[in-house]
Amino acid sequence: MATTAEYGIGEFTFPRGWFMVGESKDATEKPIPLRYFGRDMIMYRGASGRVVVMDAYCPHMKTHLAKNETSYIVLDGQQIEGDDIRCPYHAWKFGPDGKCNEIPYSPAPIPKAAKIRSFPVREWGGLILIWHDEEENEPDFEPHALPEWDDPKWVNWRVDHLGTLDCHPQEIIDNMTDKAHLGPIHGSTDMEYFESECKDHVIRQVLAAGHRTLSDEVMTNDTWYTGPGILLSRMNGYYSSLMMICHTPIEDGSLRAWHGLMVEPPNYPMNDEDKAAVPAFQEGSKMALLQDFDVWANKAPCLSIMQVVGDGPFGKARAWYKQFYNPRKDAKKYQAKSNGHWVTKGTKRDPWVEAAE
Ligand code: FES
Ligand SMILES: [Fe+2]
Structure with a gap:
């Protein structure tokens, strides 16, 4: 375990943003x-x-x-x-x-x-979020809208408590641009495209590839953090789904994490096949994340990455993450260092994103 100061992320020990601290049912x-x-x-x-x-x-x-x-x-x-x-x-x-x-x-x-x-508190998708800010200012962004939660066609997530990791959240954030782990960890083959984007307090990854844990076919994923502690991932295959990963620092260099998956089955109301498939898909999504966890729980802190050609844009993601550990007045400086679309050597851009520009 290493501290924020050892990673050189910024002057604050803990980041600014929305963070999960429990489930709605815990608040009585x-x-x-x-x-x-x-x-x-x-x-x-x-x-x-x-x-x-x-x-x-x-x-x-x-x-x-x-x-x-x-x-x-x-x-x-x-x-x-x-x-x-x-x-x-x-x-x-x-x-x-x-x-x-x-x-x-x-x-x-x-x-x-x-x-x-x-x-400041928000109830969001059955979770309790708080705004943490060492400068004690009011929030300057909101959690991503979650209309699926109130849509009866979607099966809501049940929260998987993944426990604590003696690991700085920097290591989890690194995963956002980590193209090269997708094959070994998630069995992603036939990658059609992989692209990263930073835009102010949001970092995004879009990809189309196989995913051995979840699907036999090529899936498209659109994954983004809104701030430093809440990830959503929209996965499109036969079942559309929306994954949540939340992680919140406990001490300087440790965190607690949760996972959940909302699913939109092809039939409404669900048929028997859907009823069996949805929990299996939720479990599969958790297993895929636990494959990352297996590495995080046992690795040594990576204070600087030995970047090679073909690795994802780790430096951009680390620059993006710094905005949350420094005074709000300096956030723009870190955003200027990271904002943009970043394409990893050996992959192609998302054709839809490219066409929209
Ligand atoms: S009222 Fe809280 S310690 Fe006295
Ligand atoms: Fe991963």
Whole structure:
């Protein structure tokens, strides 16, 4: 495991962007502890349905807000009030913005510093996403739209918890432009085209090739990250599908990852063949990712890549990734270094993308 500083990615330890921290079903009126971005955090769902994610420790005397089973505040079910949360120790109450709005026993004004850092939250495809930003600014982009989630013709993903990796997310991002691993790891033969594109906070890879784990035929894939932590991949074959991979830093140099696959079967409603094929396809997609995992879980950190002709544009992807580890005012500088279409030697461009230019 190596750190952000050892990779030389930027001045921040953790990236800016949207990141998964749990599933919608994990957010209830019982606050739960989380640990991401090297910090202890908590999550709960207020009475209005709003999900709140904030730092774990009360500013009064540093009590953990979600690790108490014996305070009468907790036992009497008084911890969540509307969308607010009460500390188990002395009952200070905090709004979803993290500001203290009541100290039950103190007649004095509430100190300005009585505030907990709260993170912007989105519910997206049954997942809880937070905006992490070391500068604590509001989001400057949104997660990719997901109309398939509410479309009855699509079978929604169930989330596969892939566990933790002692691996810096840089190594996962490298996969985005890694043309040469597609044959050995995914059994991709007969590659018709492979092209990478960086456009501001989005990095994309389009390819058409065989995929031994998933399909006997040539598949087209359109895969993109919206920011540094959420990947979607549209795969077209007999079954159209949309894959999600989320990964979120835990400490500097480790991460937790999840996978899911939504499928649009050829028949609506599904016939018996579809009903058997959809879960098999979801499982196959997970297995394909675990083939990458097998490498990531055991490799040493690659601080600089020994690039050869025929490798994908790793340098462009690494430059793209830096925008999220540096002050927002410098993001354009890194985007200027990576924006564009990049074609790997030995492959062709996506004819559709080329024609559209
Ligand atoms: S420690 Fe939280 S209210 Fe005192
Ligand atoms: Fe891969």
